[in-house]
Amino acid sequence: MLSRPIVYGALSLALVIAVAVGTPAFVIRQAPMKVMSTIEGRIAGAAGGWNACYHNEVYGPRMEAARRANPDSIISSMAYDLSDGPVRISGVTWPRYWSISFYQQNSDNFFVRNDLELGDPNFTFILLLDGQDTDGLAGEEIISPTAKGIMLIRRFAADNSDMPGILANQKALSCGPA
Amino acid sequence: MGRKTQLAGLTVGVIFLTGASFWAARAYAISQITGQDVIFETFERVDETWLYSDKIGAAAASEVERARVAIGGPLGLSSKEAVYFVSVTDNEGNPLRSNCTYRVSGRPIDTRWWSLALYDSETQHYVPNAQNRSSWNSVSVPRSDTGEWVITVSATPQDEAWLPSQQTPEKAFELMLRVYNPSQTTRAALPQIDLPKVERVSC
Secondary structure (H helix, E strand, O other), X not given: OOOHHHHHHHHXXXXXXXXXXXXXXXXXXXXXXXXXXXXXXXXXXXXXXXXXXXXXXXXXXXXXXXXXXXXXXXEEEEEEEHHHOOEEEEEEOOOOOEEEEXXXXXXXXXXXXXXXXXXXXXXXXXXXXXXOOOOOOOOEEEEEOOOEEEEEEEEEOXXXXXXXXXXXXXXXXXXXXX | OOHHHHHHHHHHHHHXXXXXXXXXXXXXXXXXXXXXXXXXXXXXXXXXXXXXXXXXXXXXXXXXXHHHHXXXXXXXXXXXOEXXXXXXXXXXXXXXXXXXXXXXEEOOOOEEEEEEEEEEOOOOEOOOOOOOOOEEEOOOOOEOOOXXXXXXXXXXXXXXXXXXXXXXXXXXXXEEEEEEEEOHHHHXXXXXXXXXXXXXXXX
């Protein structure tokens, strides 16, 4: 039978090894979710709340943008929270290039659709969690793997002369609880 | 020394070792996902100049790749929609530096839209400049009759298609080429497509 100090020492060693091995895996796994939470907070703060859209209204590089953001992409963004039910996004596409993309809480881009794929320039999407009731809701359903996440709409501008059209396009966008 | 004293000493030692192990492991993990250019470590090398990834925003990305992209360039599009190339070196493999002038030349890419943006490698952000210029794209770049184009990357003003680098000498920067909605032909050839040439002109 092993003596008590040996058992104690072995358990202690196992604890130290578990912490040394488990901590990096935990930190690396949590990092995308922490980044997403930070960005969601910024978007919701700028938009006046969750499930509301915020529009970048300026062409060119903006120092408050995310790291390595594309300066040619004029973005509308929404931090969503589906805990209280589905969210509707509707509007009109932008001809030079337009796409709508959704990011789940681990930062994966789980859905993207561009204007050419869409065909009809008028769009309505219903964003929901699997199993949520959509009775009476019209629009293409998109199931989010997580309750919280981020939506981005990208519109490309060749230069500043595209901005009046893009600002009008932003005004036609509607985001909110379905 | 009594048994109780020995046990107390051992317990303090274990707590200290566990704490030290935690902080060292945490620091190691952070260094793996936040350092300058670590985001590109798992990119595939295409040639002396360009690195490529089709794992941006992808469920197939490893935990480390996902964390690096989330920190260094969040909310990128998956490869279904766009593909990303990055350059931190010229065509001879020398690091891109702000005190040098580069000629970036290319031919038409068979894609709906492309853009070439410059970022400070240290801040991982735009380089502030009076022209408010951090990119050229497939529509805005001046092109010849055959669609060929030239962009000059330099800290000092250039006549045409100037992409400003940092005013401070010896600063590292990177060029990012985004290719949106590549044609089937381009997609089939990835990553071996006709990529721009990045040549050092002077330092």
